[in-house]
Amino acid sequence: MRRFLPYGLLLPVLLMVGLLVFSLLDGLLQSLGYFPAAGLNNFTLSYYKAVLGDSTLHGSLAYSLYLALVSALLSTLGGIGLSALLLRCKKPDSWLFRLPIAMPHAVVAFFAIILLSQTGLFSRLAAALMGMEEPGAFPLLVQDKAGFGVIFAYVFKQIPYVMSVVILLMRRVSGTYTEAARTLGASPRRAFFSVTLPLCMPAVSTAFIIIFAYAFGAYELPFLLGATLPRALPVQANMEFLSPDLRHRPYAMVYNSLMLLFGVLFIALYLAAFKKLTGDNKAVKS
Amino acid sequence: MLELRNLILAYGKQIVLQALDVSIEDREFFSLLGRSGCGKTTLIKAIAGLHPLAGGSILLNGKDTAGLPPEKRNTAVLFQDIRLFPHLSVEDNVAYGLRMQGMPRKERRRKAGGMLEAVGLSGMEKRPVDALSGGQQQRVALARALILRPAILLLDEPFSSLDMDLRRAMRDLLKGLHTNLGLTTLLVTHDIGEAMLLSDRIAILDTERLVCCDTPGALLNKPEAAPYLEAWRKDLEDQQRLL
Amino acid sequence: MKKLLLFLCGLCILLPLGMLVLYAFAGRWPWPALFPESFSAARLYDTLDGSTLSVLLRSIGSSFLSALLSTLVAAPAARAIACYHFPGKRIIRALLLAPVLLPSTAYFVGLQTLFTRLGIIDTTLAVILSHAIVILPYGVWTLTDVMNSVGLGLEEQARSLGASPFSALATVTLPLLLPALVSVTALGFVISFGQYFLTLMIGGGRVRTFAMLAVPYIQGGDRQLSALYSLIFVGISAGIYSLFGGIMARHYKDAAAIGKGAM
Numbered sequence: 001m002r003r004f005l006p007y008g009l010l011l012p013v014l015l016m017v018g019l020l021v022f023s024l025l026d027g028l029l030q031s032l033g034y035f036p037a038a039g040l041n042n043f044t045l046s047y048y049k050a051v052l053g054d055s056t057l058h059g060s061l062a063y064s065l066y067l068a069l070v071s072a073l074l075s076t077l078g079g080i081g082l083s084a085l086l087l088r089c090k091k092p093d094s095w096l097f098r099l100p101i102a103m104p105h106a107v108v109a110f111f112a113i114i115l116l117s118q119t120g121l122f123s124r125l126a127a128a129l130m131g132m133e134e135p136g137a138f139p140l141l142v143q144d145k146a147g148f149g150v151i152f153a154y155v156f157k158q159i160p161y162v163m164s165v166v167i168l169l170m171r172r173v174s175g176t177y178t179e180a181a182r183t184l185g186a187s188p189r190r191a192f193f194s195v196t197l198p199l200c201m202p203a204v205s206t207a208f209i210i211i212f213a214y215a216f217g218a219y220e221l222p223f224l225l226g227a228t229l230p231r232a233l234p235v236q237a238n239m240e241f242l243s244p245d246l247r248h249r250p251y252a253m254v255y256n257s258l259m260l261l262f263g264v265l266f267i268a269l270y271l272a273a274f275k276k277l278t279g280d281n282k283a284v285k286s
Numbered sequence: 287m288l289e290l291r292n293l294i295l296a297y298g299k300q301i302v303l304q305a306l307d308v309s310i311e312d313r314e315f316f317s318l319l320g321r322s323g324c325g326k327t328t329l330i331k332a333i334a335g336l337h338p339l340a341g342g343s344i345l346l347n348g349k350d351t352a353g354l355p356p357e358k359r360n361t362a363v364l365f366q367d368i369r370l371f372p373h374l375s376v377e378d379n380v381a382y383g384l385r386m387q388g389m390p391r392k393e394r395r396r397k398a399g400g401m402l403e404a405v406g407l408s409g410m411e412k413r414p415v416d417a418l419s420g421g422q423q424q425r426v427a428l429a430r431a432l433i434l435r436p437a438i439l440l441l442d443e444p445f446s447s448l449d450m451d452l453r454r455a456m457r458d459l460l461k462g463l464h465t466n467l468g469l470t471t472l473l474v475t476h477d478i479g480e481a482m483l484l485s486d487r488i489a490i491l492d493t494e495r496l497v498c499c500d501t502p503g504a505l506l507n508k509p510e511a512a513p514y515l516e517a518w519r520k521d522l523e524d525q526q527r528l529l
Numbered sequence: 530m531k532k533l534l535l536f537l538c539g540l541c542i543l544l545p546l547g548m549l550v551l552y553a554f555a556g557r558w559p560w561p562a563l564f565p566e567s568f569s570a571a572r573l574y575d576t577l578d579g580s581t582l583s584v585l586l587r588s589i590g591s592s593f594l595s596a597l598l599s600t601l602v603a604a605p606a607a608r609a610i611a612c613y614h615f616p617g618k619r620i621i622r623a624l625l626l627a628p629v630l631l632p633s634t635a636y637f638v639g640l641q642t643l644f645t646r647l648g649i650i651d652t653t654l655a656v657i658l659s660h661a662i663v664i665l666p667y668g669v670w671t672l673t674d675v676m677n678s679v680g681l682g683l684e685e686q687a688r689s690l691g692a693s694p695f696s697a698l699a700t701v702t703l704p705l706l707l708p709a710l711v712s713v714t715a716l717g718f719v720i721s722f723g724q725y726f727l728t729l730m731i732g733g734g735r736v737r738t739f740a741m742l743a744v745p746y747i748q749g750g751d752r753q754l755s756a757l758y759s760l761i762f763v764g765i766s767a768g769i770y771s772l773f774g775g776i777m778a779r780h781y782k783d784a785a786a787i788g789k790g791a792m
Binding site for chain 1: 531534535538539541542543544545548549552560561562563601602603605606608609610613615619621622623624625626627628629630631632633634635636638639640642643658661662665669719722723725726740743744747748752755756759762763766767769770771774
């Protein structure tokens, strides 16, 4: 009986997540062409072939990967940097820097608009300093092809997240191991890069995977701030989904299945990184 | 040669060491004896440059170390909690100080190998540090410190977590290396027996102050030292009776 | 130098917030003026009318329920993962990561289909349930770490003093976990409160949360209304987070758990 206790404890959570996983089956079936409600009863790979060959998909996929990669990289660097800066502060008074974690995405999108748009703050500052004649003279930073606004919004939320993951570990490592490194001839800078940072890397890499996965698959920010072409993958997928023609549904489900494939990849990467994290942490003394 | 002149150390708002005057000669094995928490670790840190002085000065080979950062002092520390870098292998741990000096990889690994042999751990170069036992980790830490030929080796109660056999082995190893490499060593401990066996001279500290400082033989006869040696003496008598 | 950099970073966060306040109460603010030409609180009163307030309150309530549900489910799961060895742990861990690492749009559609089948689509219940699913991983992560650091040692001690398993859990471990449970619930609230797309998919526009009110304004062009709604939106989220977020740091010295904030 006791052997089943952990499973019993896990039952509710497995039930809920199970709902999620179970619900994916329908979509999978639909992507393979099986959608009785629309009169489609034959399994076929034709929808996959069609979508995978479609340049719209290529564009969206590339755009989403680009947005995710750039924002995740910038956020990781920024989060590490911010943590390093805060390291020296006596009071871990990072409340302010953790605030963006609590801000809804839509509001952060609005921030991007009021700061970066052509009628935003930076545009007005530029006008005051450089004498621009009209808003249009300010470069397009929101809803632009480079995704500047989207990346800004992701980074705004993600740097604080990375920082919150890293800072405590950094503080812990920094006390003992940095002292040892200093007595062995390392300057504070070298001690940071050769000891502190490597010891934080496992935690950083798990954070990286999380923010990458999120930026890749989230809807709100690209929807509010992204360019109209190419659309980020989730936005494009949803557009396909909203098509009134039910027979178009399988196309949308192919999009979803592809995104899910990436999701599974992210899960695998995270598990691998997590294994390394718990492996190393055994050795890092408290 | 290490000179502590009128040294005052504080931990937070509390003074832990008051007007300490001690000189440690070259090649001397010097022990600082005192109860736990009486500022011994703070002293080690201060000499290493990791803790500020509240007063007085520390001179290493005649030069005042005031303002000198830890990495520029020619001291090496063996911490109580060992502190081997978990992300580096055994040999990279040992070679770390040489890497900071800019020595090329092949050469420093070669030297690390040699040092590991000296502490009895040859063959363990590539191992990860968490695969090592406590005693082995201590040896690696020792090798890591000694490879830099420091002007003075600082030991902060390094063997307190080891069992008796290991303790004995490490003591012998330490004394052997000290003699063979011509080191100057400062050992900080609360273990009287250890201090008596290893040291050329012992200083006894009690709540911030130096009580007395002399060779082990002389201390046995000094009345000021008697109360501190009392428990140890009684222990030895009890052990004698059992044996 | 470091202080300067930190100051600039702090500014990066305070600046948009400040702009938010300005926009919320700005009358006319044409380009390229750096400050509004006039101020007006008129629209504030319009915004805070009865229906908006009732949506807001119901939203707070439903998000709280989602968070509570999630915590109640996550806590035993965390205990199972932290304290027991059992086969299938890795698979279960992977499953628990799903809501966070799988692209949301991908599985929201699945949930929509599922709830339609169950006949609860477009209801508040479905929204609460779906939010709870999204929040789950954060709760499980954090509580697992806290459970790991708290450990079973004290419980074992209680047992050796005569406490039944349940007593030991309730009188020793639970009090130790309480700050984490509160904090995790607060975090869950914040995540749920900020959901827009999910609520749209599952609630179908029938279930109106505060996010459903705010986002269309942000999408539209009216800066002042967007700012007003954003201010309320952010105020509540950040307020709850600040109130309860600090609890973790105060009570748990151990590193891992505290860092697991949310997106």
